[in-house]
Amino acid sequence: MLQVNNLSCERANRELFRNLSFEVSRGVALRIHGLNGSGKTTLLRILAGLYQEFEGDVDWGEEHYPLYIGHRRGLKALMSARENLFWSAAINGQKTKLSEVDEALRQVSMGGYVDIACGSMSEGQCGRVSLARLFLLHNPVWILDEPFNAIDSTGVQCLVERINKHLSSGGILVLSSHVEVPLTNLQELELRY
Amino acid sequence: MLQVNNLSCERANRELFRNLSFEVSRGVALRIHGLNGSGKTTLLRILAGLYQEFEGDVDWGEEHYPLYIGHRRGLKALMSARENLFWSAAINGQKTKLSEVDEALRQVSMGGYVDIACGSMSEGQCGRVSLARLFLLHNPVWILDEPFNAIDSTGVQCLVERINKHLSSGGILVLSSHVEVPLTNLQELELRY
Amino acid sequence: MKPHRRRKLYFLLFLLLSSGGAIALTLMALTENINLFYSPAEIVSGVAPVNKRIRAGGMVLEDSIFRSESDLEVRFIVTDLQGSEFTIFYTGILPDLFREGQGVVARGALNEDGDFLAEEVLAKHDENYMPPEVMDVIDQAHGDLQK
Amino acid sequence: MRIILLTVKRDLLLYFRKPGDIFNPLAFSLLVISLFPLGVGPSADILGEISAGIIWVAALLTTLFSIDLMFKEDYEDGTLEQMILGREPLLLVVYGKIIAQWLVGGLVITLLSPLLGMMFYVNTDGILATVLALMLATPTMTLIGSIGAALTLGLNKGGVLIAILILPLYLPVLILGVAMIDTATAGDNYAGHVLWLAAILAISIGFAPLATEQGIRISLSE
Amino acid sequence: MRIILLTVKRDLLLYFRKPGDIFNPLAFSLLVISLFPLGVGPSADILGEISAGIIWVAALLTTLFSIDLMFKEDYEDGTLEQMILGREPLLLVVYGKIIAQWLVGGLVITLLSPLLGMMFYVNTDGILATVLALMLATPTMTLIGSIGAALTLGLNKGGVLIAILILPLYLPVLILGVAMIDTATAGDNYAGHVLWLAAILAISIGFAPLATEQGIRISLSE
Amino acid sequence: MKRMVNRKQKTEPGGCALKMGNFFHRLGSPRPFYELSGVVLPVAGVLTLISLVVGSIWALGFAPPDYQQGESVRIMYIHVPSAIVAQSSYMMMGIAGVIFLIWRIKIADIALQCAAPIGASLTFLALVTGAIWGKPTWGAWWVWDARLTSTLVLFFLFIGVIVLRSAKDGSEAVGRATAMLAVVGLVNLPIIKFSVDWWFTLHQPSSFSLTESPSMPAEMWLPLLVMVIGFYLFFFFTWMYRVRTEILKREHRSQWVRSIDDV
């Protein structure tokens, strides 16, 4: 369970949010929205532990390693889809077989691209490879920054299904998105300045 | 007026489209959609003259310089919003005053960021700066590749208005987008493979 | 004229200027000696600098080679066959083609006495090839003629 | 014409906001050259005899090794395609970029070379010749190098490939310069070398940017 | 432990798919060193006397100048933040990256140095000492350099800053090595130098990666 | 930009009835070339073998030594043919480059790509034999004179073409970039040829010219001629062999190549 108390953050001399408090229980998704530059990415990075210039209190309850996918996709352009995912699993301390990697790629309809370098994929295909991690890794906490960017509507549908499954098995999700998402257990948070 | 005849393109050993023919008259917008990797970006780049490995015939009727904004935004991270736009105008052979640049930035609600380097902006703010070109440059042909990515809903609305104005003054627009766009004079083209 | 036509014209002029300049400079350059190579005449007349590393060469004069008994030291006279000649001193192994009547190129320095102290001697081969027997015949004919 | 100036201004601005890239090879060669006496032992005779040549070789290679970044960033962030599409001729933009590249690379090292020369006991003639040779050769190197940079854009092979492509065109300049500096150090007339270097420069100014422009178009049409 | 191996493998793979970046400085120093005789004039005595020092200086600086790219790409494409977040300790990943970096930079140049030495008439003692010195010093350089690379991430000041930060730590190694090679070329016993270099290496292996890891965390928390 | 038309060559689906009128056009497309070269290849192979064997035996066994150089003159029978054929292959590459840049004929790209490694090896051979020959005759392995330097440049040009072309297999853009490099490099050829006349060089001037009789007796230049012809044939044979392989590789998805595989 995630508990946030009195979170304040200031960036480039502008206050992004002040005394923000909220909590997210297991099985619930929190969608953060707001205008461009309102601080969604910053908030998500704070929650993931990647940004530290804030005041306040972020409590995840127990030790955890979140799965964070941000604006930067974390893919190497010179490595193939398979190699990228395999490495993702490895760095996450997870021993995976190649067949599992291939299966994850198949789930995001990238089964035909396992050996293609991510540098020669279309924008949305890169996004799909990056999101294939959701099918491969077992982290209980997901933090996704605008995951639906550049993904087509069938892709969005497939992702929504996966997320719902994740929630129903007791996972936590915090995501940011400009469009509304049809999730079962959705909580909303708007950032405004 | 744009006329395309028998356009075929093959990429990475896969046929993206074959014998595609369509035309777009002045005042009309063409929206291209399709699955990820179906060839939208490739088609737009062909139309803009940036990709040349195709067969067939693309005829723009008269000499023109298209305004193309692709997945890569064409902004320098180390230059400020103002500098970036000023340079865009210059390379386009257009003499602009700084006040015009600032006005364009104000139109996309980035009036407070004229002096900020694009490298320290949020994802959507970069997108807005890049799209501010639509308010600054006078090209009759616009080619936009997923312009609404990472832009919030008020931003989208502002853009739609600008596009409608462009069309009503006899401009041409070809864009790709995964979401539907409420434009006055819209034609659709789906790519499937 | 339309602006872009004019631009094209300017550009063509610019290209012409660039190639014209390059050609003119090349023609001028070809008249300069960039090899630091001095002929016997230049050495004798004192054009060549003293005590500087230069290159010099010409034909090895007949019967002018003196080899030292004890080491690899050699001394020989180089001529341009038109009356200018100077002496080269060298210590080391000479190339196979080094012989009387052949062209040589030496690298080294001229001393105050007008002698050339070589660090390196290279033989310059001409474009003529001949089996030895044929050469003998020619030599003989040559000799007969001179008698 | 205005676009040339604007491009030079833009590129200089970018170089100074992010000095890392461009100063890196420069700093490298300066370090190599200055740490020289450390390696050689500071005997003045030897130093004086060889340093001019070393300075020349290192300086020239420096301009070669910064060149692969010339179009890389513009290619990656999409500004290069804007240059192709813009109404202003790409050729003029290329001229601008080459000038900027030379200003921060070749010119700087040319201006620093007399200092280095003095540090290493090169005689006045030698220093003069080194400066002159660099002044004529660095622009040539930048011009020729830009062709290689354009042709290898987007190939992910970077520096080595460029070096291989450019080396054949570089070699004559390199050798000519060494000969010129030797001649000068020996106190002789080196007008012939100067003329040759100038001729190569003249022809490069006219034609290299043309090839670079075509190279960019080819590399980007993919 | 497995993650160290995997990281080494991954980085080597990337280096070989994109040889430009890493081979650039390597190719540079090889070219500088090999074009040397051109600049100096091929007189064997002079060459033999000075080359060992030159090879040493150039080789060492090479490892310095490839280092600022060590984390740059991973930072830009977001894989570095994945490394921080992952369950595997960042420290081990850092060890892996340093090893890979050394393999393609320092080791290669160490292995090539005897060849270069022979080309330039360095005597056998000198060659042996150069190889030994490089073998001990290049890992130290990579280790120390990685700290600088981590600290300057995202500052966009890249190379210069690193060079400035790191140079004071480099100099002792540099000077020690030159002294060692000189001693060896003169035919004397250089065991003392070897021990010093080894001591510096040992301490760097233990502590430098710790500092690097902290540096990465600091740079990325912004 | 107003109008863009791209008509890439399509591989001919039908058989190969040859009309003389479009003979060259058809030769320019992969399939007819492949079929024609299948006939030419064995003939070229046999001729290459014969001329090289005859030439070598004649040159090494029976040709006379030189009155000055003695036996080392025999290096000439390798040095000269390899130097001449190397330059010719660059010339061919350059012409193929021009054709590819202007007409975009696929086979020109293939021709260029396949000539480069052969040319590079021949240049390398010329450099090595020249250096070996230079030590005894001139007294130096290498000097930086114009003929030698320009030949070295030729070698680097070949390497550049090879490396650039292999940067991305089969990509047309890379093909065009390579063609451009090859064309730019053509300026080097006259420099090699005339360097001995324009500058003072250690290398000897030409022994042969079209207008004067050779400065060499017939028992020397005849075997040399045979060797030159042999090297040309060798180049042609290996080049054509490589072109055929490359065609198969590039067209492996087309109907006609698949039907060959089945056979």
Ligand code: HEM
């Ligand atoms: C590394 C050193 C050398 C290089 C790079 C070199 C290069 C060349 C080249 C490129 C040619 C072809 C010229 C043409 O097509 O017109 C050639 C021809 C020739 N070379 Fe060399 N060469 C070298 C050393 C030598 C030496 C040492 C000799 C003999 C002393 C020699 C004798 C010849 C002869 C006899 C020819 C034929 C000349 C002719 O065109 O009639 N070369 N060499």
Ligand SMILES: Nc1ncnc2c1ncn2[C@@H]1O[C@H](COP(=O)(O)OP(=O)(O)OP(=O)(O)O)[C@@H](O)[C@H]1O
């Ligand atoms: N840089 C590249 N190199 C090689 N092949 C590529 C490259 N980019 C895309 N492709 C291939 O071309 C196909 C079409 O890509 P394109 O970018 O046109 O798709 P798209 O419709 O724009 O997709 P998206 O919705 O993801 O943006 C893809 O299937 C991909 O395999």
Ligand SMILES: Nc1ncnc2c1ncn2[C@@H]1O[C@H](COP(=O)(O)OP(=O)(O)OP(=O)(O)O)[C@@H](O)[C@H]1O
């Ligand atoms: N790299 C950076 N350096 C400095 N300031 C930054 C940086 N990135 C963002 N900012 C500032 O922080 C503010 C919040 O940025 P953030 O990326 O969190 O916004 P966001 O809500 O994710 O926007 P978007 O919808 O555009 O992704 C922005 O207004 C911007 O001014």
Ligand SMILES: [Mg+2]
């Ligand atoms: Mg954001």
Ligand SMILES: [Mg+2]
């Ligand atoms: Mg796309």
